[in-house]
Amino acid sequence: MDKSATRPVPFRGGGFNPRPMRVVAPVVFVLLVAVLELGTRTGFIPGLTMPRPSDVAKTLGAMISSGLMWQHLLPSLQRLLVGGLIGTLAGVTLGTLIGLFTLVRAGLLPMVSALFPIPKIALLPLFVIWFGIDEASKYALIAFGVFTPTVVATFGAVDNVDRSLIRMGQSFNMSWWAIVRKIVLPGAFPGILSGLRVSLAIGIILLVAAEMLGAQYGIGAYILEAGSLYDLDRLFAGVTVLSVLGLILSSVIGVIEKRFLDWRG
Amino acid sequence: MDIKLDNISHSYGSVDVLRDIDLTIRQGQIICLVGPSGCGKSTLLRFIGGLERPTKGEVLQVGTPPEASLNPLTYVFQHFALLPWRTVEGNVRLVLEGHKLPPGETDAIIRDVLARTRLSDFAAALPKQLSGGMKQRVAIARALAVRPAVMLLDEPLSALDSQTRELLMDDLVDLWTRQPFTAVYVTHNLNEAVRLGHRIVVLSRRPGRIHKEVQIDMPLSERRLGDPVLDAKQAELWELMRDEAMAADQELVDG
Numbered sequence: 001m002d003k004s005a006t007r008p009v010p011f012r013g014g015g016f017n018p019r020p021m022r023v024v025a026p027v028v029f030v031l032l033v034a035v036l037e038l039g040t041r042t043g044f045i046p047g048l049t050m051p052r053p054s055d056v057a058k059t060l061g062a063m064i065s066s067g068l069m070w071q072h073l074l075p076s077l078q079r080l081l082v083g084g085l086i087g088t089l090a091g092v093t094l095g096t097l098i099g100l101f102t103l104v105r106a107g108l109l110p111m112v113s114a115l116f117p118i119p120k121i122a123l124l125p126l127f128v129i130w131f132g133i134d135e136a137s138k139y140a141l142i143a144f145g146v147f148t149p150t151v152v153a154t155f156g157a158v159d160n161v162d163r164s165l166i167r168m169g170q171s172f173n174m175s176w177w178a179i180v181r182k183i184v185l186p187g188a189f190p191g192i193l194s195g196l197r198v199s200l201a202i203g204i205i206l207l208v209a210a211e212m213l214g215a216q217y218g219i220g221a222y223i224l225e226a227g228s229l230y231d232l233d234r235l236f237a238g239v240t241v242l243s244v245l246g247l248i249l250s251s252v253i254g255v256i257e258k259r260f261l262d263w264r265g
Numbered sequence: 266m267d268i269k270l271d272n273i274s275h276s277y278g279s280v281d282v283l284r285d286i287d288l289t290i291r292q293g294q295i296i297c298l299v300g301p302s303g304c305g306k307s308t309l310l311r312f313i314g315g316l317e318r319p320t321k322g323e324v325l326q327v328g329t330p331p332e333a334s335l336n337p338l339t340y341v342f343q344h345f346a347l348l349p350w351r352t353v354e355g356n357v358r359l360v361l362e363g364h365k366l367p368p369g370e371t372d373a374i375i376r377d378v379l380a381r382t383r384l385s386d387f388a389a390a391l392p393k394q395l396s397g398g399m400k401q402r403v404a405i406a407r408a409l410a411v412r413p414a415v416m417l418l419d420e421p422l423s424a425l426d427s428q429t430r431e432l433l434m435d436d437l438v439d440l441w442t443r444q445p446f447t448a449v450y451v452t453h454n455l456n457e458a459v460r461l462g463h464r465i466v467v468l469s470r471r472p473g474r475i476h477k478e479v480q481i482d483m484p485l486s487e488r489r490l491g492d493p494v495l496d497a498k499q500a501e502l503w504e505l506m507r508d509e510a511m512a513a514d515q516e517l518v519d520g
Contacts, residue, residue, distance in 0.1 A: 167342075171314055174363055
């Protein structure tokens with residue numbers, strides 16, 4: 001055989017397998033902030049278009065030390081918690097019913113699909129008439145916004161529960177309720193949780209929208225006020241708080257996933 | 266308790282799956298149902314377990330199941346059907362939870378069945394940590410926990426490799442020898458059938474009918490891999506099925 005024709009088999013595998021890397025995200029973040037800081041200091045970025053990151057940090061520091069932060073953050077957190085909880089509970093319940101009963105699915109799934117694309121913010125005036133100008137209408141808006149994606153995620157997750165596990169439950173004479181509680185819901189839990197990631201982000205978006213109408217305190221009200229005064233430092237300080245809130249919520253879900261879903265292979 | 270299949274026929278829409286099946290399952294015996302793929306043997310097992318209803322005919326329980334039996338008709342599934350979020354112990358506990366047993370008895374049953382299936386050391390393991398053979402032993406332990414009057418095994422070894430299958434067959438024989446149970450064992454593997462079956466019922470291809478019944482009198486504990494008598498029986502069964510299997514193989518799935 002010709003010796004010169006001998007070469008290694010070309011490697012064609014690998015890739016398609018992103019792994020977690022801890023340091024990259026902070027580095028990207030720091031770089032971005034540094035570029036902004038440098039740009040605004042040298043005048044490369046005009047002060048009118050972007051605030052100086054160090055000024056935003058100073059504003060945040062002042063907010064915390066003056067107690068203004070808690071004055072705005074606590075009502076916001078309460079709205080997000082109450083609204084989010086109502087929306088999630090109702091969504092998981094209806095999603096499970098849609099996943100399990102033919103009649104509920106036939107009757108309500110089209111309705112949910114019709115409600116899903118409505119921008120919930122558009123309904124805010126309606127909610128104000130229904131529930132009043134104070135807290136209840138804000139809870140309703142957030143709950144409604146969280147509700148529809150949760151329904152869709154839940155019924156999809158219930159659909160995906162291995163039917164052979166349900167047959168197993170029946171073959172051991174487990175009651176309907178026991179099958180739902182011990183097989184269907186735990187089986188749907190991963191899907192529900194990843195739906196929750198999306199719906200809680202939507203909850204934060206709607207929180208701000210709700211607070212822009214008739215709220216004295218709240219991160220949304222703070223941002224709106226700063227915006228109308230064109231105070232970029234405070235505007236960005238408020239936005240930063242929202243981002244951090246989103247990060248915290250998503251990492252909480254991450255912790256729940258690690259803690260309760262380690263059975264996944 | 267015996268089980269009697271009385272003139273069972275079944276069709277899905279216009280497709281006849283089973284026709285005129287009469288069969289009696291006697292206490293303490295393992296009956297193997299074999300047949301070409303698509304002959305309706307798993308469907309028949311679902312009728313016996315009450316998970317599906319035949320279009321015609323009835324499945325009858327003759328006599329009452331023993332008092333202690335928590336779930337007289339109990340399945341073992343091909344793909345194990347273990348809850349992945351429960352441990353080995355939790356999976357067995359699952360089927361006992363609904364029965365309101367006196368305190369301590371649940372734990373005693375779990376300990377007993379895990380010991381009988383040699384799983385005591387793995388009580389806290391999750392299914393994803395177990396091999397296929399171990400998973401099926403957990404499923405068998407779970408089935409034993411409810412003290413079934415009749416075990417319904419739906420191709421329980423088909424998802425396993427041949428070495429594991431050999432080991433599990435020994436386990437099943439051991440379990441039966443220590444405490445004879447009634448079982449209906451569906452398989453497409455003729456070797457399993459001749460090793461485990463007291464009676465082997467051969468079904469014809471769709472619509473499934475009872476083609477022949479073969480009896481093997483050799484005690485289960487004396488049956489070994491490569492035994493000439495068993496090999497002859499297996500060859501006999503294959504002769505019975507060969508043409509059917511070939512025809513079944515060439516059928517369109519929805520034809």
